Amino acid sequence: MGAVVALDMLLASRTLWHAGRSAAIAADGEPTGHAALDALLPQGGWPRRALTELLLPADGVGELALLLPTLARITADGGTVALVAPPYIPYAPAWQAAGVDLAALQVVEASPRDALWAFEQCLRSGACGAVLGWPQQADAAALRRLQVAADSGACLGFALRDRRHAVNASPAALRLEWVRDGHGRPAWQVRKCRGGPAPAQAFIPDAA
Numbered sequence: 001m002g003a004v005v006a007l008d009m010l011l012a013s014r015t016l017w018h019a020g021r022s023a024a025i026a027a028d029g030e031p032t033g034h035a036a037l038d039a040l041l042p043q044g045g046w047p048r049r050a051l052t053e054l055l056l057p058a059d060g061v062g063e064l065a066l067l068l069p070t071l072a073r074i075t076a077d078g079g080t081v082a083l084v085a086p087p088y089i090p091y092a093p094a095w096q097a098a099g100v101d102l103a104a105l106q107v108v109e110a111s112p113r114d115a116l117w118a119f120e121q122c123l124r125s126g127a128c129g130a131v132l133g134w135p136q137q138a139d140a141a142a143l144r145r146l147q148v149a150a151d152s153g154a155c156l157g158f159a160l161r162d163r164r165h166a167v168n169a170s171p172a173a174l175r176l177e178w179v180r181d182g183h184g185r186p187a188w189q190v191r192k193c194r195g196g197p198a199p200a201q202a203f204i205p206d207a208a
Helices: 001-011 035-040 061-076 093-097 112-124 140-152 163-167
Strands: 050-056 081-084 106-107 132-133 154-164 174-182 186-193
Touching: 050 061, 050 140, 050 163, 061 081, 061 132, 061 154, 081 112, 112 132, 112 140, 112 154, 140 154, 154 163, 163 174
Parallel strands: 050 154, 050 174, 081 106, 081 132, 132 154
Antiparallel strands: 174 186
């Protein structure tokens, strides 16, 4: 009986997963600002203290629109949002129109060589509510460090990456890939999520 109890404790703590058996996962995610997406995710939102990967065919396909409701809420609550080595200078009027407090938005400039290190340090610092990074080169070990850093810093981490990486395993708690549905509409397909199997249904922003 002791072994069974120990196994249940491991499952409940998310340390161990067994096919066909799932632990009760509380819906304690950070709301995404998109009710239809929250309904798809087992935790009811972005996984807290964790890394989320957005897998993109190119920059500017709607990834910021996906994140802006969360970032606006974080800054409204007094939290800081850091952008580490973004590929383009953020368009301040659009961020402000989305409700982001620009005084709480920090842009960290870093060379491609240093961007991954800076991303990890911001996540780990405990000073940020959310950190966005665009790591160009990040293997599984690097992503694992980012995941651990997000946990240590009690932070939401978002890694925006080329979707060619979708074929590679990742320690990120959540992975969303930009796709087109059967009608050609832009959508976000959940490729991996903490707390349960990835839902077959995609999130279609325009239909939300």
